[in-house]
Every structure is written in C-alpha cells, then in structure tokens.
Amino acid sequence: MEKPKFYQLTKNERLATLVEQGILNQTDAEFLAAAQPLSDELAGNMIENQIGQYQIPLGVVQDLLVNQTLYQVPFAIEEPSVVAAANNAAKIGRINGGFVTESSTRKMTGEVVLVDLGDLKVAQDWVSCNNDLLFEVAQAAHPSIMKHGGGLRAITVAIIDQRFLKLTLQIDTQEAMGANIVNTICEAIAHAVQQQLGGTILLSVLTNAAFEAVVSASVTINPATLATSTLSGEVIATKIIAATDFAKVDVARAATHNKGIMNGIDAVIMATGNDWRAIEAGAHSYAARDGAYQPLTSWQWTAQRQLQGRIELPLPVGMVGGSIGILPTVQINQRLLNVQSARELAGIIAAIGLAQNLAALKALVSDGIQKGHMALQAKSLAIAAGANDRELTQLLPLLLTAPHLNTAIATALLAQLRAENK
Incomplete structure (x- = not known):
C-alpha cells in the first residue's frame, strides 16, 4: 500500500512525522497539538481593548x-x-x-523633516558639515544597538519642494526589524537639529519604503x-x-x-x-x-x-x-x-x-485558477454548512459535480445526504 502523502495525514500524524524527521521536538509538537490560546493576561497586554483571540x-x-x-x-x-x-x-x-x-544591504531608513526654517540652504549646509555631531547624538540615543554592531550608518539631507528640510537616516538594526530603534534615533536627531537651527519638527519616524533592505x-x-x-x-x-x-x-x-x-x-x-x-x-x-x-x-x-x-x-x-x-x-x-x-x-x-x-x-x-482553488473551497463550504468528518467524504464529491458552488448548495446537499443516511 502506498504511503500517504503529508497533506493526507491527520494533524497529529503530521506533527509526529515532523518529530520523527527531527524538524520539531516533542515539546513543540505537543504545544501545537494542544492549540493553546494566549493567556488573557498576555493578550490583554499586547493590545488595547482586547476582547478575545482570532485564530x-x-x-x-x-x-x-x-x-x-x-x-x-x-x-x-x-x-x-x-x-x-x-x-x-x-x-x-x-x-x-x-x-x-x-x-546587498540590510538597513532601515528613517526620515526627519523640519519646516519653518529661515534659510533652507544654510540649514542643509549645517547638517552636511555636522554629521559627526549627529552621529554622536544617535549613539547616545540608542547605545545598545551600537554594542550589538548596529546603529546609524549614513545621513543625507535634501530640500523638498522649497519648503521641507529632510534628513534621511540609514540605520543598521541588526537582527531586529527595528522600528523602535529607528524612531528613537530619528527623534533624538530631530531635536538636536532643531536646537541648532530652530524651525518646527514636522515628523521623525521610519519609512516602510525600506529600499536599503531589498532581497532578491x-x-x-x-x-x-x-x-x-x-x-x-x-x-x-x-x-x-x-x-x-x-x-x-x-x-x-x-x-x-x-x-x-x-x-x-x-x-x-x-x-x-x-x-x-x-x-x-x-x-x-x-x-x-x-x-x-x-x-x-x-x-x-x-x-x-x-x-x-x-x-x-x-x-x-x-x-x-x-x-x-x-x-x-x-x-x-x-x-x-x-x-x-x-x-x-x-x-x-x-x-x-x-x-x-x-x-x-x-x-x-x-x-485556470479555479480548478485547484474550488476543490479546496468546496471543503470550506462543506464545513461552513455543518458537515462533520464522516459527512465530508460523502459531501465533497457531490459539491464538486454541482452546477454551482455556494453555501446554499452545500447546505441543501448536506440536508439531502443526512436524509438518505437515516
């Protein structure tokens, strides 16, 4: 008899297979088998207004x-x-x-933008000439990332639309995605620039256009x-x-x-x-x-x-x-x-x-996209209609040969099947 394929196994059989192959340990497999939800305390501390968990x-x-x-x-x-x-x-x-x-690279990008500056060109030149000072500010703002080999790597400055002064920061966040690291450094540099040049800090935050973290x-x-x-x-x-x-x-x-x-x-x-x-x-x-x-x-x-x-x-x-x-x-x-x-x-x-x-x-x-997709969709519809494991094996062939595939058809076919099985 041919050995069942992985997708044909039950969940517990799949987990057992992964343990046998040395991919999961027994503790991890038991945790996944139990499908334990988060504790209310943990879930409640992760987000505001927590009312439950979505699986x-x-x-x-x-x-x-x-x-x-x-x-x-x-x-x-x-x-x-x-x-x-x-x-x-x-x-x-x-x-x-x-x-x-x-x-090629793996750096996150932050933006510091100031407005209401008297002379944008003078401000741009000051930033270009004071990179060493700003690097010191970045290091003081987040010393732990420096200890791990990361931190600020480059600063460029540009005038945008003759209104905005924008500093673009390239930051090595090491093994973290780094949003908090980038935002902390951006805010520290924004205040340092404002202290020297005046103006108004418009924003200081990472950008999700992370073009220095491109992978192919x-x-x-x-x-x-x-x-x-x-x-x-x-x-x-x-x-x-x-x-x-x-x-x-x-x-x-x-x-x-x-x-x-x-x-x-x-x-x-x-x-x-x-x-x-x-x-x-x-x-x-x-x-x-x-x-x-x-x-x-x-x-x-x-x-x-x-x-x-x-x-x-x-x-x-x-x-x-x-x-x-x-x-x-x-x-x-x-x-x-x-x-x-x-x-x-x-x-x-x-x-x-x-x-x-x-x-x-x-x-x-x-x-066509529907051939494989609808076979799996039929199973979802059967479950939504209330079919149990035994009924699924009988209902799925009926659904796949039905002229239309929707919840009403699945419900009607399930009712017909149950009537025949009485």
Whole structure:
C-alpha cells in the first residue's frame, strides 16, 4: 500500500512525522497539538481593548530548497489554496536545483523633516558639515544597538519642494526589524537639529519604503517540469512570460499579480511574528518606485531555453523584538524554519514569494485558477454548512459535480445526504 502523502495525514500524524524527521521536538509538537490560546493576561497586554483571540490555521510548506538548504516553512493563512500551491511550486523549484537569494544591504531608513526654517540652504549646509555631531547624538540615543554592531550608518539631507528640510537616516538594526530603534534615533536627531537651527519638527519616524533592505530570489526551470496533461512545458513557460509582460503594461493585472506573491509572503511574515502591514507597504511602494506600478517578479527565457524567474522587494524582517519574543508559536516556527539570522529569513521569504508567483501563473495559463482553488473551497463550504468528518467524504464529491458552488448548495446537499443516511 502506498504511503500517504503529508497533506493526507491527520494533524497529529503530521506533527509526529515532523518529530520523527527531527524538524520539531516533542515539546513543540505537543504545544501545537494542544492549540493553546494566549493567556488573557498576555493578550490583554499586547493590545488595547482586547476582547478575545482570532485564530487562523498554521500550515507548512515542505522542503523549500534555498541556497542548497532545505527549509520547512510555516504559513499562517486562512485561504484554502495557498499552502497547496506553494508546496507544488517548492517541488518544481527543488527538481530544478532550488532558489538562489541575494541581499546587498540590510538597513532601515528613517526620515526627519523640519519646516519653518529661515534659510533652507544654510540649514542643509549645517547638517552636511555636522554629521559627526549627529552621529554622536544617535549613539547616545540608542547605545545598545551600537554594542550589538548596529546603529546609524549614513545621513543625507535634501530640500523638498522649497519648503521641507529632510534628513534621511540609514540605520543598521541588526537582527531586529527595528522600528523602535529607528524612531528613537530619528527623534533624538530631530531635536538636536532643531536646537541648532530652530524651525518646527514636522515628523521623525521610519519609512516602510525600506529600499536599503531589498532581497532578491531567482530560479531557473526546465520547461519540461511544467508540463500538464493538456499543455507542454514550452507552451506554459511561454504563457508565463507573456502574462508577466502583460502585468508590466496593465496596472489592474499588476495589482493581482503582486497580491498572489504576497499571499505566500504575508503567511510567513505572520507565522514569524513580523509586521505584515509594513512588508505590504514596502513591497507595493517598491513596485511603484519608478512612477508606474509594476510586477515584483520577472520571467524570461535564458540562452539555453530555460525559464528564469526573479523577484526583488524590500524585506526588513526581524528575528528578535516586538511580538517575536512574546508569542510562543512564533518561537516554535523559528525552530521549525531553523534559521540563524534575519538576512537568512528574508531570503527564504523572497523565495516563497517567487514560488507563489510561479504556482499562480502556471495555474492561470494552463488549467485556470479555479480548478485547484474550488476543490479546496468546496471543503470550506462543506464545513461552513455543518458537515462533520464522516459527512465530508460523502459531501465533497457531490459539491464538486454541482452546477454551482455556494453555501446554499452545500447546505441543501448536506440536508439531502443526512436524509438518505437515516
């Protein structure tokens, strides 16, 4: 008898498998099996006006090959088809040698803006000539980041719209995403500049356009590994390139193209306790950095007639700080991933984004997005209609052959099934 695939196992069987493989320890598996909520005390201290907890499923993308290392990637997401699609793309990537990632720098950016200055050019020159003083201010504002090898790395100053004096700060936040670090240094420098030049501090805060924390991932695919029962790999690869080219000239398509990428990225960001809202803002601002909103990925033929994909976006993620050190499931997910640094984590997330894009485009240009999606959607509808585990096995085939797929149909078919089973 053929051994069941991972997705065919029960939750407890999946956890047991991960323990047997040495990916999770027994304590972590028992915690996940118990699905313990946060204590009211912890949840109440994390946010204002806490009234409960909102649960979403936690899944895993298996054996994502990045820089010749296999990773088990946690996904926190409620959409049925995303984890399945990512696993499929991870398999295609693995067959073809895996994903390769790069990141040149990993710094966060802060902005200090002053207005009501008498002579903007004089103010600009003062900042340019007094960088040493401002670096001392930054060090005094956050000495602990300096001890860990981080801190302020560069200051540039510009006059904007003949009204604003803007200082742009590049700050190495080490293993933290670093919002609090950046904001603390920005505010200290803002007050130091105001003390010397006067004027009014308009704002002093990080920007989520973290263009100094850009990560890229690439993959090269033999088209034959993309073939389906109805289309050759060459045809699918050609259409993937064309669909991406279309996204470059049609903003409506580009928006959905990038949303599909963020399906996977956000799922990992949430599972690792990072700020998905910041990552979304940075990704979409990067997509529009040249004035026209563009897809975050590119696909093209190589000289050897291989399909090559690439993604590039800012990923200022952290391994410490914020909710990362508070939430027990995040700690387990870090151990599941077995990552050692924020830079490594960012590379994995970039690879997931590219994999998710590959899966989405392959589905769109071959069988259509609904074929796989609706099979999983049918299961969600059956559960929403009240089907138990035994009834699911009988109800799903009926739903998938129904002329329409909605809650009313699922409810009616379940009632019919129960009447027949009496």
